[in-house]
Amino acid sequence: MRGLRDALVALSLANLCFFKVWAAYFYSYHRPYFRQDAAPGLDYLAILLDVILLAAVFWGGAQLARRSERAVVLAGMRLVFLMTLVVVASVIGRGLRPTRGPFATEPAPWSWTAVLVAAMAGLAALLICARWNRPLGRAGAHLVMVLSPFVVVTGAQAVWLALPSPGAETQARSAPPALPARDPAAPRVLWLVFDGLDQRLAFDERPAGLALPEFDRLRSESLVASRALPVSTATLVSLPSLLTGRIITYCDPRGPDELMIYTEGSAAAVPWSRQPTVFTRARELDVASGLAGWFHPYCRLFGGQLAACAQWPFRFTGEPRSLPVRMRDAAAMQLWSLPFADQFFFVDPLRLELFPTRSFRDEHRRKQEGVLARARAMAADPALGLVFVHLPAPHGPGIYDRRTGRLGAPADPKEWYLDNLALADRALGELRRALEQAGLEERTAIVVTADHSWGASASFDGKRDPRIPLLVHLPGQTQALRADAELRITVLHDLVLAVLRGELKKPDEVARWLKERGKEAKRQGSRE
Structure with a gap:
């Protein structure tokens, strides 16, 4: 009976x-929404087996x-x-605390005060557990027994998620019918x-x-908005806002092919895939669109x-993975979830040297290379009037060494973000050269922005600034123009469509357009 209870x-x-x-x-x-690999259900089986092995x-x-029947050994056990319970409680407590936003990806930096307090709390817990070893051990065992039904709950939920969703699209939806050829001179x-720029x-x-x-070159010949603000600190929320032109407040993934979005001022969720987007609006103008992107x-x-x-x-792995x-x-x-581990391993959370695993860094590198390759091809395709590109860089982990100009681990882990900025700069140059080689630079406007700023910048230099770049380069533009009004990047949805309609042909027209939109936003805010 005792053996069964211990089990x-x-x-x-x-x-x-x-x-x-x-x-x-x-x-x-x-x-499933974030995944693109073979047999994702095996991951749930893998976790169940890990739990069973650890239980063994x-x-x-x-x-x-x-x-052993030795008192000192039993006390040590x-x-x-008890200390395992303390660590588990810490992990669960951190998991339940509020984050900076839905699906935040970067840990909030620990201060030395927090580290000292945590160390003192850990020492106090150790002393208490050692002093009242036997009664606390019994109480802890009873508590874990009470929580044992969650084994069934998690197991059942894992099986449910591992099963394919009825009617869900796991592959890309079919492309729409081809549009009539556009005027070769059409904008x-x-x-x-750039994610996290x-x-x-x-x-x-x-x-x-x-x-x-490359960024400096583009800034010298673009309209530069220095006070552009994202809708959210989370990519999950910012991209729907960009593509719909509406302020999204929360998002909830539903299966592999749908994201439920909550718009500002509405308590009801609507499916993102069924909402008008910049692509459907462009198609109404007989403009064919192309997209190369990561994350969504x-x-x-x-x-x-x-x-x-x-x-x-x-979660694009790019290669089959065995169950082991x-x-x-x-x-x-699981090791990464331990207290303080995310501070030490965030640059590359799966590269812990203890495990010969597929590196998270390699996975991110494949995404960057893949998105950029397809983006170059789309940018050079004259049949596409609108090309939207969501690039991983400079989002972490670090996948570039700016000193050698090679993809791989950064030379200085503390400067991985700077290295990734250089990688983003290189990508911008490659895309502009693709336009030039295709002879399309004289009719292609370039809009550059980000989904959010670097959320962990305080861990680098102690500062945090929510602003993101916003550059608008019109064909033939050679001079810079500043726009200093505060802007939400949702305005880009309408700006892009205005450019495609031929309504904005000169930099000063773009500046006036943005100024008017800023005034409208202020008037709406004052009425609310």
């Missing part, structure tokens, strides 16, 4: 140890301690059990969104030793609106 406690404790992993796969970036370790340790727009660090307070020649499953959402589409969802590899990845994620 149940061990299984429940192991399941609690994987709390953050379960949360990630049930509620965050490992849900706990149970085996308990049995060995009991068989109870102390390890085009290349709309570039920070206005302050890229331009206003650029660190010494960081060269961004764009082709599953909007393939029916696009003449060309390429997607690299957030998936188990190792889940175990690495």
Whole structure:
């Protein structure tokens, strides 16, 4: 009977140890919406097997301690059990605390005060557990037993999510019928969104030793809005806002092919894939659109609106993974969930050297290369009047060394973001050269912005600035023009359509247009 009770406690404790992993796969970036790999259901099986293996370790340790019948060994077993509970409670507590926004991806930096307080709390917990070893051990075992039904709950939820969703699209939607050929002189727009591009660090307070020649060149011949603000700090929310031109307040993924969005002032969610977007509006103008992007499953959402589409969802592995590899990845994620681990491993959370796993850095590099390759082809395709590109760089992890000009681990992990900024700069140059080589630069407007600034910039230099770049370069423009009014980037939806309609042909027209939109936004805000 005692052995069975120990087994149940061990299984429940192991399941609690994987709390953050379960949360990630049930509620965050490992849900089907963010995935594009073979047999995603194997990941849930891998986590279940990891839980069982860890439970076997706990149970085996308990049995060995009991068989020794030595008081010091039994006391040590109870102390390890109690300290494991303390760590688990810390992990769960951090997992339940509010984040800066839905699906925040970057950890809030710890201060040395927080580290000292945490260390003192840990020491106090150790002393208390050592002093009242036996009664606390019994109480802890009872608590874990009470929580054991969650083993069934998580297991059932894993099986449910592993099953294919009825009627869900796991592949790209079919492209729409071809549009009539446009006038060869008709305006085009290349709309570039660099994920996490920070206005302050890229331009206003650029660190010494960081060269961004392509961004500087574009700024010298573009309208520059220095006070552009994102809708959200989360990519999940910002991109729907950009593409619909509406302020989105919250998003909820539903299956592999749908995102429910909540617009400002509305309590009801609507499916993103069924809302008018810049692509449907462009099609009404007989403008064919192309999209190359990461993070969102764009082709599953909007393939029916696009003449060309390429997607690299957030969890794009790019290669088949065996069950043992998936188990190792889940175990690495579990280690990353330990207190303070995210501060040390954020640059590359799955590269912990203890596990010969597929590197998160390699996965991110493949996304950057894939998106850029398809974006170059679309930018050079005269049949596409609107090309929207959502590039991973400079979002982490670090995948570039600006000193060598090569993709790979950054030479200085503390400067990975600066290296990725240089990579984003290189990508901008490649896309502009693709336009020039195709002879399309004289009729293609270039719009550059970001979905949000760098959320962890305070960990780099102690500063945080929400502003993002906004550059609008019209064909033939050779001089810079400033727009200093505060803007929300949702205005780009209408601006892009105005350019495609031929309503904005000169930089001063764009400046006046943005100024009027800014006034309208202020009037609406004052009425509310």
